[in-house]
Amino acid sequence: MSQFKALVVSENAEKQYVRTITQRNIEDLPAGEVLIKVHYSTLNYKDALSSIGNKGVTRNYPHTPGIDASGVVVESTDANFSVGQEVLVTSYDLGMNTSGALAEYIRVPAKWVIALPAGLSLAEAMILGTxxxxxxxxxxxxxxxxxxxxxxxxxxxxxxxxxxxxxxxxxxxxxxxxxxxxxxxxxxxxxxxxxxxxxxxxxxxxxxxxxxxxxxxxxxxxxxxxxxxxxxxxxxxxxxxxxxxxxxxxxxxxxxxxxxxxxxxxxxxxIDSAECPMSKRLEIWQHLASDWKLDNLNLISHEIGLEEVPAKLDLMLQGKALGKSLVKIID
The missing domain is CATH 3.40.50.720 (NAD(P)-binding Rossmann-like Domain)
Known part of the structure; x- marks a missing residue:
């Protein structure tokens, strides 16, 4: 598959930022050791800011937001990750100036990737997210x-x-x-x-x-x-x-x-989550998957499709969002 579906934010002739669901080419993704097929993402305030052209979050457009991803490795040149492995990526530069997870595929550096902890599903990992x-x-x-x-x-x-x-x-x-x-x-x-x-x-x-x-x-x-x-x-x-x-x-x-x-x-x-060392990330995710694991995540999340994301981002910008929007990318 050479093309995939993604939310793309572009600046038009009137200097307005518009969001569209469109097709992108995998070869246009940034360099990185791991190509991931995204199953779930989740919405964060940084995604909302990126979607309206906030240059403090995203410098260059067109751009695909999405700072959180869970999915399956499709290609890897790093020995720590294998094809078919379930993984998650949160923060670093994903979705900010690196093409993000509101899309069917991302390509990222291996040092950003975490093997999905035992005890969490791909969906649960994204209800948590950043x-x-x-x-x-x-x-x-x-x-x-x-x-x-x-x-x-x-x-x-x-x-x-x-x-x-x-x-x-x-x-x-x-x-x-x-x-x-x-x-x-x-x-x-x-x-x-x-x-x-x-x-x-x-x-x-x-x-x-x-x-x-x-x-x-x-x-x-x-x-x-x-x-x-x-x-x-x-x-x-x-x-x-x-x-x-x-x-x-x-x-x-x-x-x-x-x-x-x-x-x-x-x-x-x-507290900083963006550049947190990997050793601390693994420690916290292990807690979230075991002794801190919540059995009531369904109370705070609702699942949406990629097409529903623009409206949800508007609610976030208006301060009207409640709980977590779990974005199902792959049907």
């Missing part, structure tokens, strides 16, 4: 810092987004009392079914008092939003608490002081 991997990194950082269920509540911001909703579910599975922060009251029932014991509004986490410290409430946090909400949480931690920070949906700024750190011994743990 969001689940990032949630896993956050939780791993909190656990290794010493945050544990007996030390008190943990709070998760952006709890209806991909990282947030999976963090809620995994933390609940591990026995934590989880507080979920959301601006979507209609999502409360779902978050409770996933294990959240308390739902709070974004407004309640936006302290504007100017006080350098607040009453200690939380043992730890997963923060996906940044800005003043992150600052408020830092001021509200128990002694020895920590926040794993992985996002900036609200703001990249952090209007706080050193007091949470020098008076309560708190920590701000930075």
């Amino acid at each position: 969001a689940g991997f990032t949630a896993g990194l956050c939780i791993d950082a909190l656990l290794k810092y010493g945050v544990s269920p007996e030390k008190g509540k943990v709070i998760v911001t952006g709890s209806t987004g991909g990282v947030g909703i999976l963090s809620v579910a995994i933390l609940a599975k591990l026995g934590f009392e989880v507080v979920a922060v959301t601006g979507k009251p209609e999502a409360a029932e779902l978050l409770q079914r996933l294990g959240a014991t308390e739902i709070v509004s974004r407004e309640s986490l936006n302290d504007t008092s100017g006080r350098p410290m607040l009453k200690s409430i939380y043992a730890g946090a997963v923060d996906t939003v940044g800005g003043n909400i992150l600052a408020t949480i830092l001021k509200s931690l128990h002694y020895g608490g920590a926040v794993a920070a992985c996002g900036l949906v609200a703001s990249p700024d952090l209007p706080t002081s050193v007091f949470p750190f020098i008076l309560r011994g708190n920590a701000l743990l930075g």
Whole structure:
């Protein structure tokens, strides 16, 4: 097969970015040791930004977004991967400036590829995707810092987004009392079914008092939003608490002081999933496939076809998406 179906984003004569499902040639894919037939992908906010011409994500167009892929090896010049092997690829440059997984085929460097962990199906791996991997990194950082269920509540911001909703579910599975922060009251029932014991509004986490410290409430946090909400949480931690920070949906700024750190011994743990070393990737994916494996993934995902992706990306850009969109590429 020399041609395959893909979502392609192009810039037209009016400087607008348009999305079409079209045929591409395999020989036009970038260089790499592993050619993968994509069975599933999943939608991320970076895909939405790439689809509207955001040059901070994707520099050159036409382009196929899709930062997550699971599928089967078709060709490999690397001894670590064989034809027919089930694999997954998340982050690195896939879908950003390298042709992405909203397509039937990708070709990538072997160092980006992970053998599908035992215990996960190709579909389950993509319900998790970069969001689940990032949630896993956050939780791993909190656990290794010493945050544990007996030390008190943990709070998760952006709890209806991909990282947030999976963090809620995994933390609940591990026995934590989880507080979920959301601006979507209609999502409360779902978050409770996933294990959240308390739902709070974004407004309640936006302290504007100017006080350098607040009453200690939380043992730890997963923060996906940044800005003043992150600052408020830092001021509200128990002694020895920590926040794993992985996002900036609200703001990249952090209007706080050193007091949470020098008076309560708190920590701000930075989380990066894009360039995370492979040894750590394998560790986290093993947890996600075994002791952290969720049995309620069906609650947070819905399957769509490639043709439905443009409309879902629009919902993400409007802040109306809930849960994970699992994109079935191969019928």
